[in-house]
Amino acid sequence: MRKPDGKIVLLGDMNVGKTSLLQRYMERRFPDTVSTVGGAFYLKQWRSFNISIWDTAGREQFHGLGSMYCRGAAAIILTYDVNHPQSLFELEDRFLALTETANNDCLFAIVGNKVDLTMERAAEGGEKEGPASGKAVSCVSSKVSKQVHPEDAMALYKKILKYKMLDEKEMPAAEQMCFETSAKTGHNVDLLFETLFDLVVPMITRQRAEESSQIVDIASCKTPKQTRSGCCA
Numbered sequence: 001m002r003k004p005d006g007k008i009v010l011l012g013d014m015n016v017g018k019t020s021l022l023q024r025y026m027e028r029r030f031p032d033t034v035s036t037v038g039g040a041f042y043l044k045q046w047r048s049f050n051i052s053i054w055d056t057a058g059r060e061q062f063h064g065l066g067s068m069y070c071r072g073a074a075a076i077i078l079t080y081d082v083n084h085p086q087s088l089f090e091l092e093d094r095f096l097a098l099t100e101t102a103n104n105d106c107l108f109a110i111v112g113n114k115v116d117l118t119m120e121r122a123a124e125g126g127e128k129e130g131p132a133s134g135k136a137v138s139c140v141s142s143k144v145s146k147q148v149h150p151e152d153a154m155a156l157y158k159k160i161l162k163y164k165m166l167d168e169k170e171m172p173a174a175e176q177m178c179f180e181t182s183a184k185t186g187h188n189v190d191l192l193f194e195t196l197f198d199l200v201v202p203m204i205t206r207q208r209a210e211e212s213s214q215i216v217d218i219a220s221c222k223t224p225k226q227t228r229s230g231c232c233a
């Protein structure tokens with residue numbers, strides 16, 4: 001098997017939907033999942049590059065493995081559940097420290113999953129009227145209002161850049177790197193992965209160019225003339 005050219009890692013608390021997002025993207029379906037044990041990866045061919053995408057376990061007992069999976073990562077997808085604020089806090093508290101082993105110029109995406117479970121703002125207003133209007137409230141939705149807003153994710157993104165001492169002007173903007181997704185409906189899932197692939201490919205190309213410029217042509221190196229050592233011959 002050819003060695004992958006780049007690595008992307010999904011991190012985040014258990015149950016936020018990391019495995020489901022990856023399966024939605026790679027297999028175009030939303031199957032039943034079981035909580036991940038350890039980690040697993042898919043290989044994605046993007047243009048002429050081979051990118052590995054690693055799914056990790058969110059369960060606390062596997063936490064120690066996280067930094068191993070992040071080693072050499074070109075991008076990390078920090079995933080939370082838009083209905084559980086704690087899952088966003090955990091990203092900063094528990095998961096950010098695991099990314100120390102990633103590349104120095106590693107990209108970060110912050111992904112709020114399960115938006116399909118939240119109430120559409122448009123559906124809240126519009127047609128819906130109270131008893132005083134004489135119109136019945138037409139639909140009773142089982143959806144709940146969103147607990148975490150995109151601004152919270154963008155604030156975390158900016159915080160991460162500061163923490164990593166990355167220059168905000170040189171990194172992609174928060175608006176580009178914070179996503180709300182649904183692995184169930186597929187909402188924004190392709191956009192998430194393909195935005196990252198398009199950002200990671202130039203990094204791989206740059207890295208290769210740097211590596212090849214550092215290769216020393218041994219054949220062209222002349223053997224230095226034998227000189228007598230010592231200073232007082």
Ligand SMILES: Nc1nc2c(ncn2[C@@H]2O[C@H](COP(=O)(O)OP(=O)(O)OP(=O)(O)O)[C@@H](O)[C@H]2O)c(=O)[nH]1
Nearest residue numbers: 014015016017018019020033035036058182183184
């Ligand atoms: N409604 C809805 N449910 C989702 C979505 N994504 C995942 N789920 C459900 O959430 C549960 C957990 O999903 P997983 O993908 O296994 O979560 P995980 O983050 O991989 O969890 P760990 O492997 O334990 O870290 C499953 O029951 C999924 O079906 C989504 O976008 N919408």
Ligand SMILES: [Mg+2]
Nearest residue numbers: 018019035036
């Ligand atoms: Mg999983």
